Amino acid sequence: MNLVDNFYAYLxxxxxxxxMQTYGNNCNSYLVAKAxxxxxxxxxxxxxxxxxxxxxxxxxxxxxxxxxxxxxEDVGLILxxxxxxxxxxxxxxIRKMSGAQVAIGRGDDDFLKLAGGAMAxxxxxxxxxxxxxxxxxxxxxxxxxxxxxLVARIMLTPxxxxxxxxxxxxxxxxxxxxxxxxxxxxxxxxxxxxxxxxLKESIEQVAQLEIEYLLTGHQYxxxxxxxxxxxxxxxxDLIRIHIFPYL
Amino acid sequence: xxxxxxxxxSALEIALEKAQKLGALSDEEKYRLKDEELVAxxxxxxxxxxxxxxxxxxxxxxxxxxxxxxxxxxQHLLQHLLDxxxxxxxxxxxxxxxxxxxxSGDPGIVQSIRxxxxxxxxxxxxxxxxxxxxxxxxxxxxxxxxxISGSAVEPAIETSREWMQVQQDLDSHYQxxxxxxxxxxxxxxxSTHTATHPEGRGNAIQ
Numbered sequence: 001m002n003l004v005d006n007f008y009a010y011l012x013x014x015x016x017x018x019x020m021q022t023y024g025n026n027c028n029s030y031l032v033a034k035a036x037x038x039x040x041x042x043x044x045x046x047x048x049x050x051x052x053x054x055x056x057x058x059x060x061x062x063x064x065x066x067x068x069x070x071x072x073e074d075v076g077l078i079l080x081x082x083x084x085x086x087x088x089x090x091x092x093x094i095r096k097m098s099g100a101q102v103a104i105g106r107g108d109d110d111f112l113k114l115a116g117g118a119m120a121x122x123x124x125x126x127x128x129x130x131x132x133x134x135x136x137x138x139x140x141x142x143x144x145x146x147x148x149x150l151v152a153r154i155m156l157t158p159x160x161x162x163x164x165x166x167x168x169x170x171x172x173x174x175x176x177x178x179x180x181x182x183x184x185x186x187x188x189x190x191x192x193x194x195x196x197x198x199l200k201e202s203i204e205q206v207a208q209l210e211i212e213y214l215l216t217g218h219q220y221x222x223x224x225x226x227x228x229x230x231x232x233x234x235x236x237d238l239i240r241i242h243i244f245p246y247l
Numbered sequence: 248x249x250x251x252x253x254x255x256x257s258a259l260e261i262a263l264e265k266a267q268k269l270g271a272l273s274d275e276e277k278y279r280l281k282d283e284e285l286v287a288x289x290x291x292x293x294x295x296x297x298x299x300x301x302x303x304x305x306x307x308x309x310x311x312x313x314x315x316x317x318x319x320x321x322q323h324l325l326q327h328l329l330d331x332x333x334x335x336x337x338x339x340x341x342x343x344x345x346x347x348x349x350x351s352g353d354p355g356i357v358q359s360i361r362x363x364x365x366x367x368x369x370x371x372x373x374x375x376x377x378x379x380x381x382x383x384x385x386x387x388x389x390x391x392x393x394x395i396s397g398s399a400v401e402p403a404i405e406t407s408r409e410w411m412q413v414q415q416d417l418d419s420h421y422q423x424x425x426x427x428x429x430x431x432x433x434x435x436x437x438s439t440h441t442a443t444h445p446e447g448r449g450n451a452i453q
Contacts, residue, residue, distance in 0.1 A: 142398030154399035
């Protein structure tokens with residue numbers, strides 16, 4: 001679904017209760033079309049290949065992209081907001097299809113190496129593989145320049161995970177927040193590497209930005225995209241009042 | 248006769264058939280079957296250990312076996328763990344080293360592995376220092392050609408083709424030395440085995 005300019009959104013169903021009951025877990029994916037030379041695309045958070053409900057998440061993403069005339073083979077770069085399998089899981093599979101470069105926050109790559117063993121074990125015990133990730137480069141706080149004239153600001157936004165990053169596109173005022181903030185809620189902080197205090201600080205940092213489109217990592221019974229500066233400000237206020245005290 | 252009686256009788260019959268077949272086997276075949284059983288038991292325990300079964304539980308299971316079988320299964324368990332160990336991974340899992348020390352009963356083997364790992368890690372770190380700048384520059388250049396640049400980009404040299412070649416060469420060198428230690432361990436356990444059991448086959452049939 002085209003959002004604005006060259007920005008596309010591929011939301012994993014879950015806005016309604018019925019959808020939540022029907023679909024297993026996976027993240028929302030976003031894409032910036034033709035951001036790189038040779039009209040290659042940038043994909044943010046590709047999600048999983050298959051989820052715990054044995055739903056083919058990657059097949060669905062590919063199919064939805066094709067409806068917009070975008071081929072998975074033309075993805076040139078995959079940006080992962082954090083190292084949880086429901087966000088980065090399909091990275092290596094897409095790399096095989098497209099030869100895309102893969103990136104993630106430095107802090108979460110360390111998490112993958114250190115805690116991956118225990119997490120991989122827990123996930124294997126549930127009957128799933130822990131997907132591999134071999135980043136070509138890490139993302140740190142700063143500027144990410146793509147192609148001739150596209151600039152994104154990479155922000156370190158720990159809280160949901162230690163090395164969580166968010167991507168802000170100042171020209172389009174688009175913010176891709178991974179699992180930092182949702183509509184009326186925030187990312188959980190009880191997973192290893194999580195921190196309530198860091199999450200609050202990250203959210204306050206992001207609240208200073210001028211955002212027109214706030215793109216979240218999951219729908220979880222509410223819209224995955226919040227549009228309009230007033231609506232986004234209301235969302236920050238609501239979270240401060242109703243969520244922060246319980247984190 | 249109830250259905251259950253029928254099932255029990257069938258199970259008995261199967262057991263008797265097996266016993267009859269066993270009686271008809273030559274000593275060589277009996278040894279081979281017993282060996283296969285003990286190898287499989289050792290491998291199964293190794294897999295369960297790697298999946299989290301504590302050493303004390305392994306000891307409890309082994310304690311229920313006859314002494315000769317227990318020794319053989321321990322050896323196969325140890326060999327399986329050694330076979331699975333390569334230079335790139337053995338240092339990441341203290342459980343494997345703990346089991347090797349426990350099962351071999353020879354702290355020297357694990358110490359040799361630890362010493363080798365230390366040398367390997369030092370060599371990797373030295374190679375990184377020597378190659379870091381060049382590898383980073385090469386990766387940045389590769390990314391820039393793809394239209395990717397900026398202060399947020401920090402090349403991951405560990406996944407660059409150039410670094411993987413350097414690492415592969417080091418892995419190959421140190422893996423050879425690890426195989427040498429593993430072979431020494433195998434020789435040690437084989438000689439214990441041969442010395443303890445006539446014909447080098449263990450007291451497989453008791």
